[in-house]
Amino acid sequence: MANNIVLLSGSPRKNGNTDRLVAAFVEGANAAGKKARVFRVADMKIAPCLSCNACFKHPGVCAQKDDMADILAAVSKADAIVFASPIYFFAVSAQLKAAIDRLYAMTKAGMPIRESALLLTCGAPTTRVVESVIFMFRAIGSYQKWREAGIVVAPNLHEPGEIDGRPELSEARKLGETI
Ligand SMILES: Cc1cc2nc3c(=O)[nH]c(=O)nc-3n(C[C@H](O)[C@H](O)[C@H](O)COP(=O)(O)O)c2cc1C
Numbered sequence: 268m269a270n271n272i273v274l275l276s277g278s279p280r281k282n283g284n285t286d287r288l289v290a291a292f293v294e295g296a297n298a299a300g301k302k303a304r305v306f307r308v309a310d311m312k313i314a315p316c317l318s319c320n321a322c323f324k325h326p327g328v329c330a331q332k333d334d335m336a337d338i339l340a341a342v343s344k345a346d347a348i349v350f351a352s353p354i355y356f357f358a359v360s361a362q363l364k365a366a367i368d369r370l371y372a373m374t375k376a377g378m379p380i381r382e383s384a385l386l387l388t389c390g391a392p393t394t395r396v397v398e399s400v401i402f403m404f405r406a407i408g409s410y411q412k413w414r415e416a417g418i419v420v421a422p423n424l425h426e427p428g429e430i431d432g433r434p435e436l437s438e439a440r441k442l443g444e445t446i
Contacts, residue, residue: 315365322372342380353387
C-alpha cells in the first residue's frame, strides 16, 4: 500500500474530464489517509528530454533547469506514481509524455516507486483507442518493477463535465483508496 503518491496529470483543459477523474482518485487517497500530490504538467514549464545523459554523471539531476525539478524531487520521496491523461491521437498528451521522458533523470539514481496506476479519458465509445497507452504504461512498469495498482478508462467523453455521475469516478476513488 502506498502512502506518498505523485500523480502526473496531462490534460491542458482545466476542470475537464481528466481533472475530474484525477479529483476522484485524490479524494479516495485522502479519505484513506494517503498523501497524493498532483502535478498538472500542462501548466508547468517542462521541456522534452535532450538525451544529453548528464543525469548519468549526476544521478537524479537534470541538466535542464525547469519545473521538472519539482517533480523529480517529489518522485524521489514517493512510493507510488499515477499517470493521468486524455487520449490524444491514440497516445497520452505531449505534455505528459515530456514529463514521463524526463523521469529518465532518475534512471541511475533509481526511484523509490513501488506501485503505479493509470487514469485515462477518451472520446471514442470503445476502450480500444487506449491500448497503445496501456501497453506503454505496462512496459514502463515492468522495466521499473512497479506493481500495477490499477487502470481506469473513461470512454465516450467530449465536453467538460460529461464524466459527472459516471461509474469511472467511483472506480478512480476506489483506486485512490486501495493503491
Ligand atoms: C488533440 C486531441 C486529440 C484527441 N485524440 C483522440 C483520440 O485519438 N481518440 C479518442 O478517443 N479521443 C481523442 N480525443 C478526445 C479526448 O481524449 C477526450 O475528449 C477527453 O475526455 C478530453 O479530456 P479533457 O476533458 O481532460 O480535456 C482527442 C482530443 C484532442 C483535443
